[in-house]
Amino acid sequence: MHNVIEDFIFKWNVEEITIKTLIDIGNKKLELWMKGKGKTIIIQPGLMSSVAEWEGLCEELSKSARVITYNRAGLGRSDKGSTPRNRKENARGLHDLIITLGVVSPIILGHSYGGLVLQQFAVDYSTIAGGYILVDSTSYDAYKLDEVEIEGEDGNSTAAWIEKCRFYSSLAEEDLQVEMADWIKELKKSLPSSTHLEVEEFMSNPSMYETLCEELEFDFLSSRVTNHYEFFPDTPTIVIGRDPEASITQMIKDEGLYKSEAEEIETIWQSLIRSQTKLNANTKYILAEGSGHSVHLDKPEFIKRAAASILNQKAE
Structure with a gap:
């Protein structure tokens, strides 16, 4: 396995191509999209967001950085x-991926x-990243969002x-295609046909x-963490809301x-985002004007601006 990874990294370093592959991180394989050279940006999509949703933005970012x-x-896959599955296991998977690829001081971006x-x-791997970008x-x-009465x-x-999610996990793939047809149709509207x-x-x-069910139960129902921002490292951080x-x-x-329900939910969400701006003394805030939750699709220029800011900071 070691030689395979070495060959892959060599290919990644010398060729200006898009690489889609599976990488063995020791206890599982993860599906990756990679392109570019220079400083590394690693993107962790949201709860039900696929790599395909990010390819357009990644192509743009790869003009000035390595993007994974x-x-x-x-x-x-x-x-x-x-x-x-839960956030701690997912954080461990990200760590293992970084170590496997030998990436040093990456900028890590997470959406939703x-x-x-x-x-x-x-918090768990405080010395690994060179910068953080939190996108909504x-x-x-x-x-707290569940406390709003609908x-x-x-x-x-x-x-x-x-x-x-329990119900969906019990269905066969062909049945899920029918069940999720409207959602798939909406996604296709904002994505190139090559990703459909x-x-x-x-x-x-x-x-x-099945994965979502486990994550939702642990991270949103079971887990209550106090003083969670107290141990966030003093690393350059940008919060995009x-x-x-x-x-x-x-x-x-x-x-x-x-409207009253939506406004109440949004008031809570904005309060939580503002709390993130206090993660450390190096946190900056960007309002993604005109964008809803899917900033990478609605207004990707705000993410490009944030990435450029940290890349320039690291180059100084």
């Missing part, structure tokens, strides 16, 4: 492994749930999503829903919420 994005364990994994990583990141206190049945509560088959396979993978007006509009349109 990957599907965490249990998603896409990545092995789930035998250990129940990927940002929660990044925050756990920063989930917080340790995200359970009229009628709240299909987006954590408990409701756990039940959905990959998106279909990603969204119809029963293993993903979504535009509250754009987010409220999306929740009303896409989730059928009343």
Whole structure:
């Protein structure tokens, strides 16, 4: 295995090509997308976000850096492994990936749930990263969002999503394609046709829903962490937050919420994002004007600006 990885790293270093592959990190294989040279940026997508969603932005970032994005364990073609999934296990997987590839002082970017994994990583492996970018990141206190009272049945509560994921994980791939058809159709609208088959396979993978069920139960229901920001390292950090007006509009349109419900949820979310700006003395905040939660698709220029800022800082 060692020689295979050495050959892969050599190829990655000398050729200006896009590499899609599986990398053995010791106890499982992870699916990766890689391109570029120079300083390394590693991207951890969100809860149900595939590598395919990030390829467009990664192509742009790879013009000035090495870029890696990957599907965490249990998603896409990545092995789930035998250990129940949660943010600490996902942080360990990120660490093992970095060590396996021999990457030094990477900039690590996490979106949504990927940002929660990044925050756990920063605490558990405080000397590894050279910079952090949190893109509308989930917080340790995200359970507070479930405290908002929604009229009628709240299909987006954590408990409701756990039940959905249990059901989805019991289905065959072909049944999941039918069940998730509308979601897949919406994703395809914002992604190039070359990724459409990959998106279909990603969204119809029963293993993903088994993984999500475990993550949701541990990270959003069971786990309550106090003083979670106390041990965040003093590493350059940028927090990117979504535009509250754009987010409220999306929740009303896409989730059928009343305006008052959407506003209450958004007030809590914005408060949690603002708490992240106090991670350390080196944290900067960027408002992604006009963007909802999917900043990488809605307004990727804000992520490019944040990456350039830390890259320039590291070059000084």
